[in-house]
Amino acid sequence: MKIVITGGAGFLGRKLAARLTKQGFLWDRTGKKTGITGLVLADVAAVDPPIEGATAVVGDIADPHFMAGLIGEDVDTVFHLAAVVSGQAEAEFDVGMRVNLDATRALIERLRSLGTRPRLIFSSTLAVYGNTGGGISPSTPVTPLSSYGTQKAMNELLIGDMTRKGFIDGRSLRLPTVVIRPGKPNLAASSFASSILREPLSGERTACPVAKDLRVLIISPRRVIDAFVHTCELPAETFAGRGPVNLPGLSLTVGDMVEGLERAGGDSSLIEWTPDANIQRIVDTWPGTSDTRDAEDLGYLAETGIDDLIAAYLEDERRE
Amino acid sequence: MKIVITGGAGFLGRKLAARLTKQGFLWDRTGKKTGITGLVLADVAAVDPPIEGATAVVGDIADPHFMAGLIGEDVDTVFHLAAVVSGQAEAEFDVGMRVNLDATRALIERLRSLGTRPRLIFSSTLAVYGNTGGGISPSTPVTPLSSYGTQKAMNELLIGDMTRKGFIDGRSLRLPTVVIRPGKPNLAASSFASSILREPLSGERTACPVAKDLRVLIISPRRVIDAFVHTCELPAETFAGRGPVNLPGLSLTVGDMVEGLERAGGDSSLIEWTPDANIQRIVDTWPGTSDTRDAEDLGYLAETGIDDLIAAYLEDERRE
Numbered sequence: 035m036k037i038v039i040t041g042g043a044g045f046l047g048r049k050l051a052a053r054l055t056k057q058g059f060l061w062d063r064t065g066k067k068t069g070i071t072g073l074v075l076a077d078v079a080a081v082d083p084p085i086e087g088a089t090a091v092v093g094d095i096a097d098p099h100f101m102a103g104l105i106g107e108d109v110d111t112v113f114h115l116a117a118v119v120s121g122q123a124e125a126e127f128d129v130g131m132r133v134n135l136d137a138t139r140a141l142i143e144r145l146r147s148l149g150t151r152p153r154l155i156f157s158s159t160l161a162v163y164g165n166t167g168g169g170i171s172p173s174t175p176v177t178p179l180s181s182y183g184t185q186k187a188m189n190e191l192l193i194g195d196m197t198r199k200g201f202i203d204g205r206s207l208r209l210p211t212v213v214i215r216p217g218k219p220n221l222a223a224s225s226f227a228s229s230i231l232r233e234p235l236s237g238e239r240t241a242c243p244v245a246k247d248l249r250v251l252i253i254s255p256r257r258v259i260d261a262f263v264h265t266c267e268l269p270a271e272t273f274a275g276r277g278p279v280n281l282p283g284l285s286l287t288v289g290d291m292v293e294g295l296e297r298a299g300g301d302s303s304l305i306e307w308t309p310d311a312n313i314q315r316i317v318d319t320w321p322g323t324s325d326t327r328d329a330e331d332l333g334y335l336a337e338t339g340i341d342d343l344i345a346a347y348l349e350d351e352r353r354e
Numbered sequence: 355m356k357i358v359i360t361g362g363a364g365f366l367g368r369k370l371a372a373r374l375t376k377q378g379f380l381w382d383r384t385g386k387k388t389g390i391t392g393l394v395l396a397d398v399a400a401v402d403p404p405i406e407g408a409t410a411v412v413g414d415i416a417d418p419h420f421m422a423g424l425i426g427e428d429v430d431t432v433f434h435l436a437a438v439v440s441g442q443a444e445a446e447f448d449v450g451m452r453v454n455l456d457a458t459r460a461l462i463e464r465l466r467s468l469g470t471r472p473r474l475i476f477s478s479t480l481a482v483y484g485n486t487g488g489g490i491s492p493s494t495p496v497t498p499l500s501s502y503g504t505q506k507a508m509n510e511l512l513i514g515d516m517t518r519k520g521f522i523d524g525r526s527l528r529l530p531t532v533v534i535r536p537g538k539p540n541l542a543a544s545s546f547a548s549s550i551l552r553e554p555l556s557g558e559r560t561a562c563p564v565a566k567d568l569r570v571l572i573i574s575p576r577r578v579i580d581a582f583v584h585t586c587e588l589p590a591e592t593f594a595g596r597g598p599v600n601l602p603g604l605s606l607t608v609g610d611m612v613e614g615l616e617r618a619g620g621d622s623s624l625i626e627w628t629p630d631a632n633i634q635r636i637v638d639t640w641p642g643t644s645d646t647r648d649a650e651d652l653g654y655l656a657e658t659g660i661d662d663l664i665a666a667y668l669e670d671e672r673r674e
Contacts, residue, residue, distance in 0.1 A: 127519060175495045176511075177597055184515035188508045191496075195504035199447060277497055 041115035042075025055087035120182035121221035134185035171325035210283030243310030249322030294340035361435030362395025375407035440502035441541035454505035491645035530603030563630030569642030614660035
């Protein structure tokens with residue numbers, strides 16, 4: 035079985051690749067454990083450090099020539115993680131449209147052209163919801179209030195229809211905010227959610243642009259990777275008959291997260307509270323709670339708590 | 355004020371053009387009644403018969419050259435009615451994508467490029483809903499089960515985001531099945547809903563592919579035109595702060611429609627009941643009832659009943 039990960043140089047792409055190379059197999063579309071014979075990580079940047087057992091290719095999936103070379107006839111499964119993040123998609127509308135919408139469509143069309151109904155696991159987002167008044171469930175209407183959320187929602191619709199038509203075997207997962215992202219802050223409006231834990235855990239100062247009582251929905255990198263892999267265990271019929279899966283997350287206030295930081299030995303006085311009305315306005319439209327019993331019934335794992343989430347981060351990032 | 359109607363040779367496009375030329379004015383974006391100085395009907399076919407006071411141009415809005423010529427800097431308002439209907443969009447997926455999705459996006463991008471934030475009234479459809487279990491309201495999630503509904507839903511999202519960004523002043527209306535369409539049956543799965551009234555009213559035979567107890571949501575051409583025009587009376591803020599408007603319709607069973615036919619003097623024995631499992635399967639996913647109190651609060655008019663709907667058809671089509 036040959037697998038491609040777009041956005042393969044990103045932190046989730048690398049973690050997924052590491053999991054897959056370690057595991058060595060994946061469930062094929064008939065439910066059989068099948069050995070992984072090839073794993074290709076595609077990204078605009080090099081995979082650094084390289085991952086043993088995976089081949090990295092550098093290019094732009096919005097480029098049809100690169101896409102044609104990337105997705106050969108032997109590709110069975112694609113994890114589509116490549117995207118321009120929310121802050122950049124908002125600031126540079128046309129870049130977001132090109133990467134988040136057009137490249138995804140080109141990928142789906144390429145997969146369709148193979149005629150083998152390949153599997154596409156699509157990394158979507160809870161940012162498809164906006165101004166829900168706090169809580170969501172799978173029956174909450176999609177009303178994005180960002181270009182990022184709009185582009186992801188459009189992709190979900192297209193993937194759903196192409197799957198219904200039998201062109202591909204598409205499976206969309208909506209991710210809560212992933213915490214703790216390693217590395218540096220990025221252009222996502224949600225960047226603070228990692229920074230307020232990550233920086234103090236390293237003894238560094240950080241600024242928090244939102245209020246302590248803001249309720250956020252977060253998911254750990256481990257649970258995201260679990261979900262990507264578990265999605266391949268489920269039969270195609272599970273996804274053909276339903277919309278995207280809202281992945282379970284932790285519903286916490288920013289204050290709850292800071293208390294977790296302190297219990298883990300982090301110094302919360304390193305957080306400078308510098309309200310940013312623009313960011314607060316964006317995050318206020320995000321859902322703070324999510325009813326995901328349907329996802330749990332499908333076998334997607336819930337988080338156990340902020341303490342475990344922080345402990346897993348320390349374990350994973352010290353190991354890397 | 356210069357106005358463009360895409361799909362201007364279609365029966366709704368022609369009716370809208372006739373209304374606008376008769377009315378002579380439209381509300382501009384500041385709420386002022388403004389004289390119509392130009393009305394252009396764009397379509398792949400000629401407008402037949404021509405409409406006095408309107409200019410017809412023949413071309414494909416998916417062609418960028420045609421689009422650039424069609425939408426000049428002086429265009430203030432576009433009614434976007436052009437579309438490949440549901441049956442064809444299902445049978446010819448790529449044609450549907452090109453006309454329903456790509457051409458709409460090209461139109462929006464062209465409007466955006468003018469820098470004047472032009473007004474775009476988009477003709478969407480209740481086919482964005484699928485398998486809702488019968489009833490819908492504005493808070494029902496969008497889950498299309500047709501390529502036509504998918505493409506329209508994607509457009510709604512894009513128009514919503516481009517409006518939020520201030521690129522255009524977009525306003526989307528979701529139409530129930532329009533009944534009675536004049537002329538011949540078309541490739542829409544809903545074609546029967548007009549045929550079972552229109553053909554017997556002309557003393558002609560017709561086949562009905564669905565069961566008598568199927569509940570459908572229908573809207574008269576007059577109410578659609580009322581809605582298009584009324585949409586221009588509403589301030590931009592009304593649409594910037596909300597999603598598409600589900601237009602009020604009549605919720606009737608096919609049997610109710612046949613009883614209306616008989617009351618209007620039509621001979622219902624001209625209807626041959628020839629069940630078609632494919633069409634029945636499609637229409638079974640459509641909503642049969644719709645809570646549209648929010649639309650009525652915005653001033654969109656409800657239907658008065660099947661008898662008035664048939665009487666209006668006879669009056670309008672005899673006059674033309």
